[in-house]
Amino acid sequence: MxxxxxxxxxxxxxxxxxxxxxxxxxxxxxxxxxxxxxxxxxxxxxxxxxxxxxxxxxxxxxxxxxxxxxxxxxxxxxxxxxxxxxxxxxxxxxxxxxxxxxLGITASLLQLSKLLIEEAESQATPLPREEACLLLIGRGTNDPDANSDVAKLTRMLWEGMGFAFATTAYIGVARPLLTDALPVLEHLPYKRIVVLPVFLFTGVLLKRIYENVAAHQQLSSKQYRCTQSYGSHEWLLQAFDERIQEALEGSGNxxxxxxxxxxxxxxxxxxxxxxxxxxxxxxxxxxxxxxxxxxxxxxxxxxxxxxxxx
CATH class of the missing domain: 3.40.50.1400 (Rossmann fold)
Structure with missing residues (x-):
């Protein structure tokens, strides 16, 4: 068969x-x-x-x-x-x-998130993470369960990578919206904001995130650095491997x-x-x-x- x-x-x-x-x-x-x-x-x-x-x-x-x-x-x-x-x-x-x-939050997704953050940091002048803030941006849904997973990912990366502060925003539906969160960050004592959009691929919403951050950067003295989307990296493929294996074993609940x-x-x-x-x-x-x-x-x-x- x-x-x-x-x-x-x-x-x-x-x-x-x-x-x-x-x-x-x-x-x-x-x-x-x-x-x-x-x-x-x-x-x-x-x-x-x-x-x-x-x-x-x-x-x-x-x-x-x-x-x-x-x-x-x-x-x-x-x-x-x-x-x-x-x-x-x-x-x-x-x-x-x-x-x-x-997919959900997996060890390989955390590793890939870390890699994307490090790549974004490498394109700017060195700065201790104690002076930087991490901002994760989710799609946003009307399901609090899904929205909370983005917040959980934020927390795990915050603690795992040693940022001074981290927070979560969404590009639609859920609050805080990105456009609401960016002005708040201006009042925090951090020189750099590393922005991680939690998206698999590029698209209308991801490009909107980049546009919003770029427009805000024009008005800010802080330094904003955006990561790429997750794409088709080996670590993402490993996450798919896990889900396929679960389905074959009948344990993918x-x-x-x-x-x-x-x-x-x-x-x-x-x-x-x-x-x-x-x-x-x-x-x-x-x-x-x-x-x-x-x-x-x-x-x-x-x-x-x-x-x-x-």
Whole structure:
């Protein structure tokens, strides 16, 4: 029986972000040659999950590990991707889809965060970390469980790397917003602010973070240094390895202790027991097929389709 790994991305309006995601796909294809490795998106990009599952099924795959390329357990990891996989599972009686966990905080993610911070520091004049502040910026969701993971990552890096101070902000939905946090940092006695956006790849939101920080830098006497996104580094691939192995062993269970859909969480009591369904039905995909598949060169047909907009 052929087995497959479906890398479940979110999708982006930013073509550069989608291209970076496909680099990850290529690396995982090389890493798992005995599996058929494919990918799909929730929204804004193609292929959608259904198209990816269909072509895997046609290739003879009868067991798929659905691997969320999602950092923390917000609505996409808890609702949207499981809903899509459950719906697809019902369409293929002889196909088994096994959900893997989201990435979460792992030792390898901490190591990669440390590396990115050190690279950003190396591009500036030396300064003791006792005189610097660390700012982590998350995506921001309406799920406090996911938001708190960004704050936990902040704390672990703060203590592990010896910064004088560290704090967390978000680019949307959750507070404090980045635009609210930056003025507050001006009142703190630190010469340098190292900014770590907690994002896998570039995209609309990451570029907005860089723009906001750059605009603020023009008005500040402090020194701001932004890191790159996590990308497809070996340490990130190791985190994916852990999730794949868990799925194969049947131990990839999500932590539900603080899930607002299962427990009464302060301020979110009304969410307990709600149906967990997807909400991306109106924004699935773009065009009829992706412009370029990982590991395949563009051909004349894809060029013609791009020119014609089909």
């Amino acid at each position: 052929k087995q497959g790994i479906l890398i479940c991305g979110h999708g982006s309006r930013d073509k550069e972000g989608v291209a970076h995601f496909r680099v990850l796909v290529e690396k995982l294809q090389q890493r798992y040659p005995d599996y058929i490795v494919d990918y799909g998106f929730l929204e804004f990009a193609h292929p959608v999950y259904a198209a990816a599952v269909e072509r895997m099924y046609q290739a003879g795959v009868r067991h798929i590990i659905a691997l969320p390329a999602i950092l923390f357990a917000g609505g996409h990891a808890k609702n949207d991707i499981p809903y899509e996989m459950n719906s697809l599972q019902q369409q293929y009686p002889d196909l088994t889809i096994t959900m893997a966990r989201h 999500m932590n539900c202790q603080l899930c607002k859909y299962r427990k009464q969480i302060v301020g979110f009591e009304a969410d307990q027991g709600q149906d967990q369904i997807g909400h991306h039905l109106q924004v699935k995909g773009i065009l009829f097929e992706e412009e370029e598949k990982p590991g395949r060169k563009k051909n004349i047909l894809s060029t013609v389709k791009k020119v014609l907009g089909i």
